[in-house]
Amino acid sequence: MRLSTRNALLGVIRNSRYVSYRHGHAYIAWRCYSDAKNRTYDDAINLLNTLQTPYAELKRQWDAGIRRGQEDLDHTKQCLGRLGYTENDLTKLNIVHVAGTKGKGTVCGYVESILGEYRKLALDSETRDLHQISLHKNIGLYTSPHLISVRERIRINSAPISEELFTKYFFEVWDKICEPDADGKQPVSPKPVYFRFLTLMSFHVFLSESIDVAVYEVGMGGQYDATNIIKRPSVTGISSLGIDHTFHLGNTIESIAWHKSGIFKGSTPAYTVQQPWPAMAVLSERAYQRRARGFHCVDENPSLKDVKIKPDATFQRQNASLAIALARKVLLKVNRDNVDLEEELKAPGLPERFVRGLESIASRGRCEVRVDGNTVWYLDGAHTADSIIVASKWFCDEVKDKPEPRVLIFNQQGHRETIELLERLFAATERQLKFDHVIFCPSTPPASSTKKDHVNLQTDLEAVASLTVQQKFADKWQELSAERWPGSKTEIKVLPSLEEAFDYVRSIGSTGTESERVEGEKVRVFITGSIHLVGRALNVLEGVDAL
Ligand SMILES: Nc1ncnc2c1ncn2[C@@H]1O[C@H](COP(=O)(O)OP(=O)(O)OP(=O)(O)O)[C@@H](O)[C@H]1O
Structure with a gap:
């Protein structure tokens, strides 16, 4: 066997999950081919998710002051x-x-x-x-x-x-960067992080x-x-x-x-x-x-x-x-x-x-309006001081002449200035409207979710589970409402999941029969503060993750 062919074959063997030395080379080659063909879109997404920097490591980098630099490029x-x-x-x-x-x-x-x-x-x-x-x-x-x-x-x-193309190109890149090659050349170390990998793949x-x-x-x-x-x-x-x-x-x-x-x-x-x-x-x-x-x-x-x-x-x-x-x-x-x-x-x-x-153009999750039965969802992933004002104004313009009830669903866990974001939202809306219901909930998918595109290892899961951030939001909203509308009857809720927030919204809108309702009686829900929250909301609305 020529040396290069032998090395290539050894590389294949090393990369194969199904090596059987008893059955000889033909068997090995067949299994590898089959293995490569059987690598699915889900396999790709699962591997991609391993490139996310977990929260603990992110925190270590923050604490150590490690920032992006030339070495990343x-x-x-x-x-x-x-x-x-x-x-x-x-x-x-x-x-x-x-x-x-x-x-x-x-x-x-x-x-x-x-x-x-x-x-x-x-x-x-x-x-x-x-x-x-x-x-x-x-x-x-x-x-x-x-x-x-x-x-x-x-x-x-x-x-x-398509899923097919994604899978094909994902593994072409993965195999070249993250696995030893046929000649035994070691993978790039460290592996590229999530965004870098996708950029290279693009x-x-x-x-x-x-x-x-x-x-x-x-x-x-x-x-x-x-x-x-x-x-x-x-x-x-x-x-x-x-x-x-x-x-x-x-x-x-x-x-x-x-x-x-x-x-x-x-x-x-x-x-x-x-x-x-x-x-x-x-x-x-x-x-x-x-x-x-x-x-x-x-x-x-x-x-x-x-x-x-x-x-x-x-x-x-x-x-x-x-x-x-x-x-x-x-x-x-x-x-x-x-x-x-x-x-x-x-x-x-x-x-x-x-x-x-x-x-x-129809930009998803940006000033997007969806009508679903007697609920109108207004979705905008704004998560910075300027954009939350822009998004709030947009929502006010959309609904100010329409009757109540109005609901806000808000979350933001990736940034540090989250309370300030909420204050901006309050200030940008309070002159034009008052929310009847305000819900704070995390945007993480339930553990039972089969769709892995939303796995987010960068979130502080302890904070998510304890709902401390959401409770702080609720306290702040309570304080702002009490100042602005003393005796206000706004219902402020902290709920453990987006699914429960949706159930709550549907319970608000479940009075009267469909035929009795007219356009003006719809429940109008503004979902904002985080692109992840809006993405998850769209998933739920489109039935990708059934409630
Ligand atoms: N020029 C702008 N000035 C202020 N806010 C804006 C502007 N353009 C968009 N926004 C707001 O920001 C939201 C997100 O817009 P877009 O996705 O285009 O921004 P982006 O820069 O890609 O933000 P990111 O990727 O951080 O979400 C919009 O839905 C809107 O609320």
């Missing part, structure tokens, strides 16, 4: 090398790279939706003109976190990749699936984020800045701006929206230092007055304006010789396809 690059790619390979993806404290996910979604409209025309071109400027390209989108399924994070042409998926334009949302910060191994994006954008993730990014707007602007790259156009002045000064300085090709601040696009942006709010028009600028830039870049497209994009006003892209 170096490790990501090392893993990319193990996958057989160089940073230059990523250039083929014509990446739109977006950072920001709030709105980055929305901006990425808008860009993808606009590009998708150009792609669609390639399929259903009705006129010659449309055909000429259609974009025969595949579009990838990488976002985080997920709401319902991990697969949502990696999308191709607007759809999450590169592998997009490069393997011939993606022409990939839109990347930064996970946290920018400078040391795993996505920042992208060396030559086509364009970069920074959405609204505010205070979040202060442990890693610092607690001033300047230091946060410094981290976010780490995505600016030489020879790449850099865009942002109006920011508080100290942040803008840092962005502009960093764009210059990092030799970005121009630094542009995008004002609200005047053409948006004729576009039905949802929700119709200033913050969303700001997100849309940034997305328009980014989409324009990348469209021009990947269709460099398309004169018709250039003409369309440079003409005054918004091209029809941009309008369609902006209007057709």
Whole structure:
């Protein structure tokens, strides 16, 4: 047997869970093939979850002051090398790279939706003109976190990749990075953490699936984020800045701006929206230092007055304006010789396809409204000081002219400034409405849940079980209500699970028969404070985890 074949076979044997020396090589090879084929989506998710940093370790890092740094980026690059790619390979993806404290996910979604409209025309071109400027390209989108399924994070042409594709690519990456290879070369040590692994996997998926334009949302910060191994994006954008993730990014707007602007790259156009002045000064300085090709601040696009942006709010028009600028830039870049497209994009006003892209998007868990029998659910995963105000205003606008009852379901356990978040929510709503029922509950799934996409090892499970955080929220709400509405009859509940919160809501709405109820008598429930809470709520509403 040639040496390389022998080594390969030994590697296979080492990786196999079903080795039988009695039956010889043929048997071993068959079992391995079968094993590889039998690795399921659930196997992939279970292994992926082992890459989460458990709460105890996170706490140790916090206490020791261990923050993200250059070594994290170096490790990501090392893993990319193990996958057989160089940073230059990523250039083929014509990446739109977006950072920001709030709105980055929305901006990425808008860009993808606009590009998708150009792609669609390639399929259903009705006129010659449309055909000429259609974009025969595949579009990838990488976002985080997920709401319902991990697969949502990696999308191709607007759809999450299938379980089958996810499993295939997951194990291709896992086997190369986290297992010894056929020649006995040891895995990368340490293994990449959860987000880093998925980022690497997204590169592998997009490069393997011939993606022409990939839109990347930064996970946290920018400078040391795993996505920042992208060396030559086509364009970069920074959405609204505010205070979040202060442990890693610092607690001033300047230091946060410094981290976010780490995505600016030489020879790449850099865009942002109006920011508080100290942040803008840092962005502009960093764009210059990092030799970005121009630094542009995008004002609200005047053409948006004729576009039905949802929700119709200033913050969303700001997100849309940034997305328009980014989409324009990348469209021009990947269709460099398309004169018709250039003409369309440079003409005054918004091209029809941009309008369609902006209007057709349905962002899950962001200002989302769902009607379920006599309950209307208003879901928004806001979890920062600025976004909780935006989300609260949105809810008030939606329901202020509609009759009670109104219910709030709130949770937040990952951040430190959680009471402040609740105070902001109270302040943002109290002038316009009073909640009749306020529920605080953890968002962790029940132990019996079979869906592993929501396993969160980063939560302090002792705190979840003891409900201390939720009790603090309840005390605070009680205090604020008593000051604002002495003698208030608001029902404040601490419940051990989201499932029980839903039962409680249904009990509120169970008076009268369905036919007796009219639109105005619906129970209106605002769920906010955490993207995990909103994701779990959507799971429950969609019956993924039956109550
Ligand atoms: N420009 C903005 N300014 C303030 N709040 C915003 C803005 N854009 C969105 N939001 C609020 O933040 C919520 C989350 O939006 P989005 O997912 O786009 O932000 P994000 O930056 O991706 O946040 P994260 O990933 O941390 O959840 C929205 O539902 C809305 O309430």
